[in-house]
Amino acid sequence: MPADASPFTTVIGLEVHVQLLTRTKLFCGCPTTFGAPANTQVCPVCLGLPGSLPVMNRRAFDLALRAALALDCTIAPFTKWDRKNYFYPDLPKGYQISQYDLPFSSDGSLEVVDPKGAFPPRRVGIIRVHLEEDAGKSMHDEAAGTADSRIDLNRAGTPLVEIVSQPDLRSPQEARAWLNELKLLLVYLGVSDCNMQEGSLRVDANVNLHVPRGDGSTAKTPIVEIKNMNSFRSVERALAYEAARQWEEWQRTGIEMGKAPKQTRGWDDAAGITRGQRHKEESSDYRYFPDPDLVPVTVAAEELAAIRAAMGEPPTRLRAALAEKWGIPAADAAVIVNQGRDVVAYYETVAGLVGEGKPAANWLQQDVLRTLNETGGTITDFPVGPAALADLIGRVGRGEFDTARGREIFAGLLTLGRAALPADVAAAVAALGITAVSDDELTDLVRGLLTANPKIVADVKGGKEQAAAGLIGQARKQNPNVNPGKVREVALTLIRAM
Amino acid sequence: MSLSATDVAKVGVLARLALSPTEVEAMARQLSSIVGFVSQLEELDTTRIEPLAHPLDTRNVFRDDVPQTCLTTNQALQSAPRHDGECFLVPAVLGETGAA
Numbered sequence: 001m002p003a004d005a006s007p008f009t010t011v012i013g014l015e016v017h018v019q020l021l022t023r024t025k026l027f028c029g030c031p032t033t034f035g036a037p038a039n040t041q042v043c044p045v046c047l048g049l050p051g052s053l054p055v056m057n058r059r060a061f062d063l064a065l066r067a068a069l070a071l072d073c074t075i076a077p078f079t080k081w082d083r084k085n086y087f088y089p090d091l092p093k094g095y096q097i098s099q100y101d102l103p104f105s106s107d108g109s110l111e112v113v114d115p116k117g118a119f120p121p122r123r124v125g126i127i128r129v130h131l132e133e134d135a136g137k138s139m140h141d142e143a144a145g146t147a148d149s150r151i152d153l154n155r156a157g158t159p160l161v162e163i164v165s166q167p168d169l170r171s172p173q174e175a176r177a178w179l180n181e182l183k184l185l186l187v188y189l190g191v192s193d194c195n196m197q198e199g200s201l202r203v204d205a206n207v208n209l210h211v212p213r214g215d216g217s218t219a220k221t222p223i224v225e226i227k228n229m230n231s232f233r234s235v236e237r238a239l240a241y242e243a244a245r246q247w248e249e250w251q252r253t254g255i256e257m258g259k260a261p262k263q264t265r266g267w268d269d270a271a272g273i274t275r276g277q278r279h280k281e282e283s284s285d286y287r288y289f290p291d292p293d294l295v296p297v298t299v300a301a302e303e304l305a306a307i308r309a310a311m312g313e314p315p316t317r318l319r320a321a322l323a324e325k326w327g328i329p330a331a332d333a334a335v336i337v338n339q340g341r342d343v344v345a346y347y348e349t350v351a352g353l354v355g356e357g358k359p360a361a362n363w364l365q366q367d368v369l370r371t372l373n374e375t376g377g378t379i380t381d382f383p384v385g386p387a388a389l390a391d392l393i394g395r396v397g398r399g400e401f402d403t404a405r406g407r408e409i410f411a412g413l414l415t416l417g418r419a420a421l422p423a424d425v426a427a428a429v430a431a432l433g434i435t436a437v438s439d440d441e442l443t444d445l446v447r448g449l450l451t452a453n454p455k456i457v458a459d460v461k462g463g464k465e466q467a468a469a470g471l472i473g474q475a476r477k478q479n480p481n482v483n484p485g486k487v488r489e490v491a492l493t494l495i496r497a498m
Numbered sequence: 499m500s501l502s503a504t505d506v507a508k509v510g511v512l513a514r515l516a517l518s519p520t521e522v523e524a525m526a527r528q529l530s531s532i533v534g535f536v537s538q539l540e541e542l543d544t545t546r547i548e549p550l551a552h553p554l555d556t557r558n559v560f561r562d563d564v565p566q567t568c569l570t571t572n573q574a575l576q577s578a579p580r581h582d583g584e585c586f587l588v589p590a591v592l593g594e595t596g597a598a
Contacts, residue, residue, distance in 0.1 A: 022563050029566025038584045039571045047574060059563035080551040087514050089588040102551070138591045150585035153574070285512055295556045 008209040008250075010243045011220075012175050013167035014235075016182065017160045018192045019134070019200040020063040026133045026159035027054030027097065027294075034198045038152035046157035048093035053293050060159035061297065064104065064131040065307050067161050067191045070314055071126050073108030075304055080296040081131075082288045089151050090136035098162075100288040103130035104297070111316075112174065112181040115334040119174050125166030134158040155199070161191075167206065172239035179203060179232045184315050184338060196231055203235050208257060209246050220257040221246045226274055228266040238267040242274050318344065326357025335365055342379045343369075346386050353390030354397070363393050367410050383417020384410065391425045401434075402483050408432060437481050445482065446490045449474055450498075460495045468492055500530040 025032055028045035044052035068075060082100040108126035136156035140149040163182070169175045183194040183201065194201040209221040226242055229235045242265070249255070265274035313321070315337050322344065323333035336347050343364075351360035368382065368389070392413070396406040412428035421427065429435075437445075449471050450457055459467035468491045475487040503519075506526045510517040517525065571584065580587040 024563050024565050029561070029564060030568050031565045037571070039574045039586070041568055042574045043566070043568050047569075055559060055561045057563050058560035061560065078551075085512075089586070089591055138588075139585070140590055147590055148580075148587045149589070149591040150582065151588055152585055287512065290551055292552065294552075295554055295559050296551045298557050 008211045008243075008247060010171055010239070011167045011208055011210055012169035012172070012239060013206045014163075014165045014169070014175060014179065015204040015206070016163045016165075016179070017134075017202045018067070018163065018186055018194060020060050020067075020159040020161060021190060021192055022057055022059045022063065022159055024057060025157040026057050026060050026131070027157055028052075030154075030157065032158050034195075034200075036154055038150075039154060041154040042156070046092075047153060054097065054291075056294060056297070057159060061104075061131065062307060063191050064129070064159075064161050065299070065304070066189055066311055067163070067186060068105035068108065068129045069304070069308055069311065070185055070189050070191070071105075071108035071110050071129060071163070073105035073126060073129055075105050075299055076102060078102065078296060078298050079104040081291045081294045083291050084286045084288055086286060088135065088138075089149065090138045090153070090156065092136070092153060092156060096133060096135065097291055097294070098132035098288075099130035103128045104299070105129045110178070110182060110185065112178040113334075114177055115331045115338075119171065119177070122169065122174055122178065124168040124178055127164045127166055129161050129163050132160055132162060134160050172236040172243070175205065175239055176232045176236040179235060180338070181315070183232075184340070188315050188318070188341060189312055203229055203232075205229070205235060205239055205242075207239055207242050207246070209243060209250060211250060219250075221250050222255060222257045222260045223262050224274075225262065225264045226267055227264060227277070228268075230269065234267060234269050237269075237272065238274060241267075241272060245274065322347075326351050326361070328357045328361045332358075332361040332365065335369070336361065339369065339379070346379050346382075349386035350390045350393070353387060354393045356397070359393050359397060360390070363389060363410075367407070371414065384413045384423055385417075388413055388424050395425065399483060399485060402485055405434070405481075405483070409434070434481055437479060437483070441479075442482060442486060442490055443494070445475060445478060446471070446487060446494060449478075450491065450494060457495055457498065460492065461498075465492065468495075501526050501533065 019032070022032060024030060025041075025046055028043050030041045030043050030046055033041065045054055065075065079099065080102050081097050083095040084098045084100070085095040087094055106126075106128040108129065109123050110126065111121060111123040113121045134155050134157065136151055136153035138149045138151050165178075169178060186192045187194050192200055196202070205226045206223050207226065208223045211219045211221070213219055224242055224246065226238050229238050264277040266277050267274050319330065319333045319337045322328070322337060323330050326333075326348075336344055346368075347360060347364050350364065351357045354360050368379070368384070372379065372382065389410075392401075392406060392409055395401055396403060401409065409425060409428045409432065412432045413423045413425070416427055416431065417423035453471065453474075456467050456470050468488050471491050472484045472487050475482050476484070503522050503526055506522050506529060507517065509529075510522065510525070575581040575583070575586065578586045
């Protein structure tokens, strides 16, 4: 439905938990390695045993600062940690160490621009970014029908930043694109690997509808928080479902925000619906208070400068730099940068060897990335290395092969590479039985064709140069290795000399 | 300052305490007395006093991001009322998990 035709505006805010790329937990020296056997990365601190005391991980705090700076947040000169009290079996202390009234950063933003202009550029405010610990993992095998849940506390105490956006997003599509941009930024800056399958990035979404009334005022539907979305695609689908559900409910009940408590709903990906969960506890029910076990942290201006200096280039700047350096369109640079650092490195190697940016960008997008999309895998183990691709692009550019032939050779390179054979252009050409046609051979061939096709010769002489195209098919029939462009070029030269 | 039985019952639920009506009444009296004692602070003008985030003057206590030796699974589980040798066992938990 186009935005101007919709009878309501969808208002979306996101809460993103991101695991920081540290070796150890936030308050103890237990490793954070994913996939370790249950309860092998635990100690008295993260088990919440009496007498144990937390000590803050320097690296976690620095990475959190890096994330906040990248999101243009204001860094608080003074910050502290609070206890968020609730009971759950995966939370051994009975409280989570989090940040309440003095988070280390606030008031940032992150803009998302769709390279294809599917929605207008959207700058989304960041309310706050704070640093907290994760809970453990509880597993319940409903199929086995057992009465017990099993608790693995390896994850308990893992450092997370929680990023809370303003309700500035206006469609499920925008929300997904913004999450992609956020992930790209955090991965580029080495803050997190943002791997959703491993739980390094989790998203909750708040959504409601603003419905204009006839009198110029706006009705707002009750806010719903959606949980349990395990991919960005799920986020998009869940938001679309929820907006439609709220619209239907609004039309049926007319219940506005404030007339019903905030609701939490879980996304069921298989069923494609959200389901109501428990009513969210009011924040006062968490009985936050400053954690006496942790002393506050102050951040000096020099520290911030050092972190800024070590931060590396964010994707927005990299896109501009790439477009400028290689003279490629902004949309091409966006596609390349959005694929991550490894693809950028691959592209720059190819472009450097070719000595020209645009053909390298074309081949990368149309051939390399398309292949990766179809077959999966990463650029680092792509069967065609940058040197071979650059060689091929160079030869096509010099007219040794036409583009169609070039594609066949690219496919040949893929086959060789997949078979772990040396994948260079010469080998692919040999494997495909392609032999280069010498200039003499080509001239002889075209001369023969001109004799056999007096009408074409006459047409060209009469000014219809496009008639020469009629020779190409015949030339390829006689020798499939000829370059159509060259056939045309040689034919025109010969006819002019006649 | 006095706490109602409803206040105490709510705090009881949040603390996962099953309080009998007699206990609620006793707690209401005791808690009211504690809160009453603390509320003497309200007699003072604290407008120009910084909220105390921590009683110590110490700031910025960090450790390096270096792995330390963990407990063995057996050690970790040994005090648990119930376990299966790998995980802690608790009454069935359904629904969401992870940091809120």
